[in-house]
Amino acid sequence: MITFQNDVRELFFASSGDTTRRVLNAGSGQKSIRRLRTVFDPAGWTEIRIDLDPMVKPDVVGSMTDMRAHFDKQTFDAIWSSHSLEHLHSHEIPVALAEFRRVLKDDGFAIITCPDLETVMTLFLEHGPDHVVYHSAAGPITPLDMMFGHSPSIASGHVHMAHHSGLTSERLGELLLQAGFAEAVTKRQDFDLWALALMGRADRNAIQHKLRAAGLDLSSDPE
Numbered sequence: 001m002i003t004f005q006n007d008v009r010e011l012f013f014a015s016s017g018d019t020t021r022r023v024l025n026a027g028s029g030q031k032s033i034r035r036l037r038t039v040f041d042p043a044g045w046t047e048i049r050i051d052l053d054p055m056v057k058p059d060v061v062g063s064m065t066d067m068r069a070h071f072d073k074q075t076f077d078a079i080w081s082s083h084s085l086e087h088l089h090s091h092e093i094p095v096a097l098a099e100f101r102r103v104l105k106d107d108g109f110a111i112i113t114c115p116d117l118e119t120v121m122t123l124f125l126e127h128g129p130d131h132v133v134y135h136s137a138a139g140p141i142t143p144l145d146m147m148f149g150h151s152p153s154i155a156s157g158h159v160h161m162a163h164h165s166g167l168t169s170e171r172l173g174e175l176l177l178q179a180g181f182a183e184a185v186t187k188r189q190d191f192d193l194w195a196l197a198l199m200g201r202a203d204r205n206a207i208q209h210k211l212r213a214a215g216l217d218l219s220s221d222p223e
Contacts, residue, residue, distance in 0.1 A: 020046075021044060021045050021046070021077040021078070022045070022046050022047075022048060022075065022076045022077055022078075023036060023040050023045050023046070023047050023048070023076065023077065023078040023079065023080055024048050024050065024071075024075075024076045024078070024079045024080070024103065025047055025048065025049045025050070025080050025081075025082075026050055026064045026079055026080070026081040026084055026096075026100065027050070027051055027052075027064055027081060027082075027083075027084025027085075027087065028049035028050065028051045028056065028058050028084075029051060029053075029056055029083075029084075030056045031049065031056070031057065036080055038214060038215070039080070039111070039211070039214050039216060040078065040080070045077075045078075048060065048076070050062055050064060050067065050070065052160060053160050064081070064084065064088075064096045064099060064100075065088065065092050065095045065096045065099060066095075066099065067099050067102075067103060071103045072103075073102050073103060074103070074104065074105045074106065074108075075103045075105075076103050076104055076105065076108060077104075077105055077107075077108050078104075078108055078109055078110065078111070079100050079103070079104060079108070079109075079110035079111070079112075080110075080111050081100070081110065081111070081112045081113070081114075082112075082113050083113060083114055083115070084114070085112065085114050085165075085167060086114045086115055086163045086164070086165055086166060086167065087149075087160065087161075087162065087163060087164060088164060088165060089164045089165055090164070090165040092165075093165060093167070093175060094175055094178065094179060097175055097176055097178075097179035097181075097197075098179045098180065100179070100197070101179050101180045101181055101197075101199070104199050105199065106199055106200060106201040107199060107201040107202050107203065108199045108202060109196060109197060109198050109199060109202045109207055110181075110195075110196070110197040111194070111195070111196060111197075111211075111216075111218070112172070112194070112195040112196075112197065113192050113193065113194045113195075114167055114172075114192065114193055115146050115147070115163075115166065115167075115191060115192060115193065116167075116168070116169070116188050116189075116191060116192055116193040117147075117166035117167055117168050117193075118168050118169070118188070119188065119190075119191050120143055120146045120147050120166070120191065121147075123143040123146070123191075124143040124144070124147060127143065128143070129142060129143055129144040130142050130143075130144060131143060133146065133191065134191075138150055138152070138153060139152060146191065147163065147166065148162065148163050149161045149162040149163040167193055168193070169186040169187070169188055169193055170186075172184075172186055172193060172195050173185075173186045173195065176195060176197045181197040181198060181199065182198055182199060182200040182202070183197075183198040183202075183204065184196070184197045184198070185198075185208075185218055185219070187217075187218060194216075194218055195218075196208070196211070196218040
């Protein structure tokens with residue numbers, strides 16, 4: 001199980017006085033949601049948020065599928081994409097991943113998480129669409145919500161919460177390599193799928209070691 005530790009913020013890539021590294025939060029949502037602080041220490045990282053919804057007050061209003069008007073190539077040291085790719089249509093996902101690669105530096109990396117479609121489909125078939133899998137801040141979450149987006153939020157007018165596609169471990173890994181990443185490590189954890197995508201000059205061992213120190217194991221060891 002992936003568990004973020006509340007007391008290890010200073011362990012991940014923290015460096016005294018270094019505020020030059022930039023992490024792009026792609027499809028950030030509300031600032032209070034999907035915080036990066038347990039992984040990217042604010043003392044060493046500057047977070048830039050991009051989202052299509054101006055109501056969540058991102059730093060940049062725009063789509064992750066085309067960020068050329070906002071960011072030059074090799075702008076960021078890292079990308080964090082938490083539960084955003086599933087909101088794209090299937091044909092848009094390779095475009096977004098190519099944009100991730102474009103804006104990353106040669107030694108950069110991306111951390112991606114999204115619903116694990118294989119697990120969601122299993123829950124759907126074994127327990128039915130309305131079975132409460134877990135409770136979140138938004139309320140109970142069912143397989144139907146996990147597959148198609150949080151139904152009450154969509155019903156209340158937040159149509160951007162709808163899911164338009166799904167990803168499996170194998171498909172996400174293949175798409176990352178097709179987008180031009182040098183290496184991709186994917187893992188299924190609980191209800192989520194995680195991926196670490198590495199640029200050509202990224203130090204995989206160092207990145208994975210520091211991720212593990214922060215409670216996020218994205219090693220390439222066999223499960």
